[in-house]
Amino acid sequence: MKGIDDAKKIIVAIDGYSSSGKSTMARELAKRVGYVYVDSGAMYRAVTLYAIRHDMVTPEKKVKTEELIAALPDIHISFQAAGADGIQHTLLNGEDVEKFIRDMEVSNMVSPVAVIPEVRQRLTALQQEFGIHKGIIMDGRDIGTTVFPDAELKVFVCASPEERARRRYKELLEKGEDVEYDEVYKNVVERDRIDTTREVSPLRKASDAIELDNGDMTPSEQMDWLLEKFQEQVG
Numbered sequence: 001m002k003g004i005d006d007a008k009k010i011i012v013a014i015d016g017y018s019s020s021g022k023s024t025m026a027r028e029l030a031k032r033v034g035y036v037y038v039d040s041g042a043m044y045r046a047v048t049l050y051a052i053r054h055d056m057v058t059p060e061k062k063v064k065t066e067e068l069i070a071a072l073p074d075i076h077i078s079f080q081a082a083g084a085d086g087i088q089h090t091l092l093n094g095e096d097v098e099k100f101i102r103d104m105e106v107s108n109m110v111s112p113v114a115v116i117p118e119v120r121q122r123l124t125a126l127q128q129e130f131g132i133h134k135g136i137i138m139d140g141r142d143i144g145t146t147v148f149p150d151a152e153l154k155v156f157v158c159a160s161p162e163e164r165a166r167r168r169y170k171e172l173l174e175k176g177e178d179v180e181y182d183e184v185y186k187n188v189v190e191r192d193r194i195d196t197t198r199e200v201s202p203l204r205k206a207s208d209a210i211e212l213d214n215g216d217m218t219p220s221e222q223m224d225w226l227l228e229k230f231q232e233q234v235g
């Protein structure tokens, strides 16, 4: 039975293109309103890391799909509450893999892994479990369309590929990764292509989602916009 508190809580689904700033705004909103934040992309990234580590990617960068599907029952993903760095860490079979899953090596293989229907099925079920009591903000590609089609607030974020690549490049340099802007740009464009054209749950705006083009917005302007939409929903 739903408690009074559950009845007041909503589900917020934030979808959009790669490196569009979804995670930053979703994480910040969760902090401000005391909701749980779930980064669904981190879950696809953790499965990808598992595949790379277990030799399930060929030298030609093809995923060994059958092997990965067979290994799915051995892949357990969870999250550790934010610690001193203020960031929630992703755990793969109990190991904190947060610092590995954003590497270019994983970024280059994650979209091919995310097209596999069995992978999506498993992660979607887990994501739906996270949202069972509402009070959750989840970002990704198919949250408003497939994971939570009844979410009370749906946002679809976009910005030009150049702007998104610039943001991601800056973020990677700040983390000390040795990357070229061109490599990051190509990855952004290629992931957009794979994510929007795959057969199962392609990236697309849900018909009831509000579109946000944040190309010219500062993080704080973006936050004000999102908070206003949230307040409108919860009254």
Ligand code: CDP
Pocket (backbone or CB within 6 Å): 017, 018, 019, 020, 023, 040, 041, 042, 044, 045, 110, 111, 112, 114, 139, 140, 141, 142, 143, 191, 195
């Ligand atoms: O790098 P960025 O933050 O833009 O992406 P992410 O949210 O970490 O997601 C990484 C990749 O996982 C995406 O490019 C998709 O291929 C896949 N993904 C997905 O298919 N469905 C989701 N709900 C979330 C991510």
